[in-house]
Amino acid sequence: MRDASYQEIRDSVRALCTGFDSSYWQRLDRESAYPEEFVRALTEGGWLAALIPQEYGGAGLGLAEASVVLEEINRCGGNSGACHGQMYNMGTLLRHGSEAQKRRYLPKVASGELRLQSMAVTEPTTGTNTTKLKTTAVRKGDRYLVNGQKVWVSRLQHTDLMILLARTTPLAEVKRKSEGLSIFLVDVRGALNRGLTARPIRNMVNHETNEVFFEDLEVPAANLIGEEGKGFKYILDGLNAERTLIAAECIGDGYWFVDKATRYARDRVVFDRPIGQNQGVQFPIAESYVEVEAANLMRWKACRLFDAHEPCGEEANMAKYLAAKASWEAANVCLQTHGGFGFAAEFDVERKFRETRLYQVAPISTNLILSYVAEHVLGLPRSF
Amino acid sequence: MKILTTVKRVEDYESKIKVRPDQTWIVTEGVNYRANPFDEIAVEEALRLRDANMPSEVVVVSVGPAAAATEIRSGLAMGADRGILVKHDAFVDSDGVARLLQKVIEQEKPDLVLMGKQAVDVDDNVAGQLVAEYLGWGQATFASKKESLESPEEKAKKPGLKLSADKKSVQAAREVDGGLEVLEVQLPAIVTVDLRLNVPRYASLPNIMKAKKKPIQELTPQGLSVDVTPKVKVLKVEPPPARTAGIKVPDVATLVQKLHAEAKVI
Numbered sequence: 001m002r003d004a005s006y007q008e009i010r011d012s013v014r015a016l017c018t019g020f021d022s023s024y025w026q027r028l029d030r031e032s033a034y035p036e037e038f039v040r041a042l043t044e045g046g047w048l049a050a051l052i053p054q055e056y057g058g059a060g061l062g063l064a065e066a067s068v069v070l071e072e073i074n075r076c077g078g079n080s081g082a083c084h085g086q087m088y089n090m091g092t093l094l095r096h097g098s099e100a101q102k103r104r105y106l107p108k109v110a111s112g113e114l115r116l117q118s119m120a121v122t123e124p125t126t127g128t129n130t131t132k133l134k135t136t137a138v139r140k141g142d143r144y145l146v147n148g149q150k151v152w153v154s155r156l157q158h159t160d161l162m163i164l165l166a167r168t169t170p171l172a173e174v175k176r177k178s179e180g181l182s183i184f185l186v187d188v189r190g191a192l193n194r195g196l197t198a199r200p201i202r203n204m205v206n207h208e209t210n211e212v213f214f215e216d217l218e219v220p221a222a223n224l225i226g227e228e229g230k231g232f233k234y235i236l237d238g239l240n241a242e243r244t245l246i247a248a249e250c251i252g253d254g255y256w257f258v259d260k261a262t263r264y265a266r267d268r269v270v271f272d273r274p275i276g277q278n279q280g281v282q283f284p285i286a287e288s289y290v291e292v293e294a295a296n297l298m299r300w301k302a303c304r305l306f307d308a309h310e311p312c313g314e315e316a317n318m319a320k321y322l323a324a325k326a327s328w329e330a331a332n333v334c335l336q337t338h339g340g341f342g343f344a345a346e347f348d349v350e351r352k353f354r355e356t357r358l359y360q361v362a363p364i365s366t367n368l369i370l371s372y373v374a375e376h377v378l379g380l381p382r383s384f
Numbered sequence: 385m386k387i388l389t390t391v392k393r394v395e396d397y398e399s400k401i402k403v404r405p406d407q408t409w410i411v412t413e414g415v416n417y418r419a420n421p422f423d424e425i426a427v428e429e430a431l432r433l434r435d436a437n438m439p440s441e442v443v444v445v446s447v448g449p450a451a452a453a454t455e456i457r458s459g460l461a462m463g464a465d466r467g468i469l470v471k472h473d474a475f476v477d478s479d480g481v482a483r484l485l486q487k488v489i490e491q492e493k494p495d496l497v498l499m500g501k502q503a504v505d506v507d508d509n510v511a512g513q514l515v516a517e518y519l520g521w522g523q524a525t526f527a528s529k530k531e532s533l534e535s536p537e538e539k540a541k542k543p544g545l546k547l548s549a550d551k552k553s554v555q556a557a558r559e560v561d562g563g564l565e566v567l568e569v570q571l572p573a574i575v576t577v578d579l580r581l582n583v584p585r586y587a588s589l590p591n592i593m594k595a596k597k598k599p600i601q602e603l604t605p606q607g608l609s610v611d612v613t614p615k616v617k618v619l620k621v622e623p624p625p626a627r628t629a630g631i632k633v634p635d636v637a638t639l640v641q642k643l644h645a646e647a648k649v650i
Contacts, residue, residue, distance in 0.1 A: 008461070008592055011418075016586045046589035059589045 006068045013069055016045055017076035022348045025078055029206045029351050034158050035082045042073075043112035048086045051094070056102060057110035062307035063241055067248035067299065074252030077348055079355050081207050084249065085117040085155055088242040089163050092183060096226035096234045101185065105161065117159035118188070120150040120212055121235060128368055130165070131177040131232060135214060137166040137184065139221065144168075144184065146195070146217040152362070154209040156198050162186045164219075165235055168228050183231040185223045205354045236313075242363055243316040244302040250323035251299055253356040254292035257330035260349065261285045261337040281337060288330035295322035314377050321369045324359035331356050385440040385551060387430040388494035390485065391459050392420040393452040394505040403623045410621060419455040421584075422500025426577045427459045428584040429527075430498050432543040437551070441465045445488055447481050449473045453600055460595035461587035467600035468492075472612060478506075480605075480612035482514030487608040489519060494572065496554060501526050501576040512576035522569035524556040526578040530564060533583055544581045 020038045028035055042048055050066040052058020059065075066087050070080040086109070093105060093116070108114040126132045135148025146166055156162065162185075169180030192198065195217030198210040226234055262285055265276025275281050298319040305312035331353040335342035342349045360366050374380045395401060396416040404411050419427075427444060434440040444459035446452045447470045456467035470484050489497060502509035516523035529544030531537040546555040548568075556575055557564040569575070587595070605612045633639045643650045 008457070008587075009589075011458075012461070012587045012589070012592060044588070045586060046591075050589060054593075059593050061589075061593075 006065055009065055009068045010072050012045070013047065013072040014076055016041055016047075017073060017078055020078060022077050022346075025351065026345055026348065029345070032202075032206055034155075034208055035079075036158070038078065039083045039158070040112070042083060043115075046110075048083060048112075049110035051087060051090050052106050052110045053094070056106035058106070062303070063244055064300070064303040064307055067245050067303055070245055071248040071252035074249045075255050076252075077256060077352070079206075080249045080252075081205075081355065081358070082155070082158075083117065084245055085119060085159075086115060087245055088238055089116050089119050091238040091241045092163050092225060092234055093185065095237055096183070097185070098225075101223075101225065105185070109161075114160040115158065116161040116163075117155040118153055118162040119164075120153045120162055120186075121165045122152050123149060124151045124211070128364070130235070131181070132171070133165065133167060133181070135164075135166045136170075137164075137168050137182060137219065139168070142221050144219045144221060144224070146184070146186075146214040146219055148214050150212045150214075152201075152209050153198070153212045154207065156188065156210045156212065157200075157208060160187065160189050162188050163225075165231050168231075174229075178232045180229050181231040181235075182228045183225040183234050184219050185225055186217070186219055187223070191217055205351075205358060207355075207358065239363075240302075240306060240312050240316040243320040244299065244306060244312075246359055246363060247295070247299045247302065247316075247319035247323035250320075250327035250356060250359050251292060251296050253327040253352060254288065254295070254323070254330045256352060257327065257334035257349075257356075258285060258289045258292060260347075261288070261330070261334040264341075265337050275337070284333040285337065288326070288333045291326035291329060292323075295319065295326040298322050314373070317364070317369045317372055320359070320364070321366060324356075324366065327356045328360055385434070385437050385496070386443065386492065386494040387433060387440060387496045387498060388443045388445060388489060388492055389423070389426045389430045389459065389464070389498045390500070390511075391423040391427065391444050391446045391452075391455045392500070392503045392505070393417050393446065393448045393455045394420045394503050397421075397504055403621050407620050407622060409618065417451070417454070419458050420500050420503045420505070422502060422504070422577060422579070424459075424462075424500075424584040425579070425581050426498040426500050427462055427464060428582045429543060429545060429577060430496075431463045431585075432541055432582070433496070433545060433547060436543055437547060443468060443492060443494065445470070445485065447472060447476055447484050456600055457595055458587065460598045460600075461592045462585055463591055464598075466598055468603060469600055470603045470605065470608065472605050474612075475614055475618075476605075476612045477614040477616040478508045478511045479514060479615050480610070481511050482518060483610045484605060484608060484612065485511070485515045486518040487610055488603065489515070495551070496571055497521075497574045499574065499576045501578050512574050516574040519572075519574070522573040523575070524554075524558060524567045524569045524573065525576045526558045527556040527575050528559045528564060528578045528580045529582070530557050533580060538583065541582075541585075545575065 046059060047069050049058035050061045050069055054060040070084055073080045109116050123133045137144040137146045164184045164186045165181055167180055168182040174180040195215055197213040200210050265281050266274050268275045302312050302315040302319040305315055335349050335353050338349050341347050371383055375382050396418045399415045402411045430442045434442050442464040443466055444456050444464045445468045446456050450471060453469055456469055460467055499512040553568050553570045555566055555568045557566045559578055
């Protein structure tokens with residue numbers, strides 16, 4: 001039985017997605033364009049404000065409901081990657097921002113007047129070794145001067161605000177390397193080409209992402225989130241939400257691939273019978289379904305823990321690992337089932353195949369999840 | 385101004401419908417349900433009229449099992465103010481529905497009743513007309529609009545029904561052969577709506593949240609003193625004949641000959 005929890009959210013998001021069919025996504029992919037109309041419709045429907053508390057103009061829902069929104073977008077053949085940043089970037093502001101910051105930004109983010117879609121953490125020379133990052137923010141009076149470089153900053157041309165992690169105390173002067181990093185809320189609109197330069201990176205999918213350079217970018221001290229020096233801790237908090245939401249997107253992809261493959265296998269007749277009558281064709285599809293369903297259980301476990309404010313690093317990471325693996329395997333099976341037609345853009349399979357492949361790599365690579373589980377769950381020695 | 389709209393719980397038109405082996409009805413297990421699409425257009429029109437003529441209220445009424453509260457809730461999530469469910473588990477024919485609605489309308493005293501022109505499950509297309517007859521009210525059926533669904537008027541969510549300045553009557557354009565006929569009916573009136581009146585909105589997340597708190601009043605046929613024993617009896621339900629494979633003809637002459645002699649279409 002297919003997962004029918006939160007049915008009214010599913011129905012509503014599905015209804016909205018019918019206005020953006022496969023020809024819409026194919027056109028965007030061909031033109032490497034941003035799904036502006038789709039993101040606007042989602043925002044106007046209040047869907048991207050699911051996690052914002054009602055007092056700030058959002059729906060005040062939990063991660064479970066938010067994850068259903070993204071799952072359904074992908075399950076309908078779309079790509080949540082164009083807007084999921086808003087869902088998880090919000091958490092940083094929500095959990096660690098001051099009351100003044102929340103009052104200033106959240107109602108506008110909820111209404112769609114402002115977008116908070118980007119996060120600048122990763123650097124080209126440090127990768128996941130986040131505590132070694134080299135971008136600095138030095139306080140000068142009532143502002144900070146930011147210098148350095150970031151990479152894989154997504155949706156920067158389609159956001160007003162960006163979360164930035166920079167070192168405020170040099171590594172040599174802190175007791176623990178995880179100290180001395182701080183988070184800033186950067187107003188991108190005023191900063192582009194005034195200390196902030198962005199260079200788009202062409203890539204395998206229609207996912208808009210950039211290299212970003214900071215040269216004496218001025219950020220008001222009032223935009224420091226939480227306490228100076230505690231940014232690393234804050235960032236880690238937000239990542240569990242991100243992992244779980246991405247897991248849900250993969251679940252959505254997984255169902256899409258299984259449905260698409262099943263339909264094709266049932267309808268495609270070769271040698272006078274549907275190809276799906278062959279076990280060599282039907283077993284891999286059945287196996288994909290099993291894997292997606294199993295991964296979905298871990299996704300719900302992570303959602304439940306997160307919404308109960310219990311530790312969920314282990315479950316969020318494992319959910320993302322399992323779901324990304326299941327969706328990728330389902331993608332491969334779906335492509336194989338379609339044979340040559342799987343490579344034709346009009347079937348959407350090759351596009352979704354490329355899109356879901358990203359989640360083995362981003363926002364955290366599969367190996368680093370295994371390393372997290374080995375070290376932090378099983379207590380094995382740190383491998384790096 | 386008070387506007388009452390009706391919403392019927394119907395089988396989702398995307399579901400695969402199977403006939404029960406005893407041919408008494410369709411198999412209902414595993415079938416998804418939704419609000420009748422024509423009724424959604426009625427709700428949308430009611431909301432547009434309400435918002436253009438505040439203060440107004442939109443009430444959504446359904447006749448059906450307890451589960452039909454879901455379809456009322458979807459009308460509330462679109463923006464309607466409150467709901468009424470006339471709860472009855474067994475089959476109610478269109479006449480029974482019309483008699484129940486008559487009682488509800490007499491209690492609620494709306495200025496305007498908007499209904500889908502028919503429900504997509506049994507396609508009767510009589511309930512609206514019967515309600516008007518039982519109430520002795522005027523009616524306009526198959527309301528459509530002059531502007532297309534791609535027009536700026538539709539994009540601006542303007543009502544297709546034109547309420548007079550004194551709010552004593554409403555104009556409805558209805559689709560007839562070869563064009564549109566415009567009727568003006570005095571209020572209170574029953575208007576049934578056609579497909580091209582508007583494009584219903586999607587429920588937004590904040591409205592779905594609000595809808596959970598909106599009241600749904602429950603009534604029963606007994607409470608309304610209406611006997612809903614069906615006057616219409618379904619004798620037999622049959623699936624349409626399965627499509628058979630086509631044939632290939634060698635040339636145009638044979639095609640024409642077959643269309644004439646066998647298919648008898650030319």
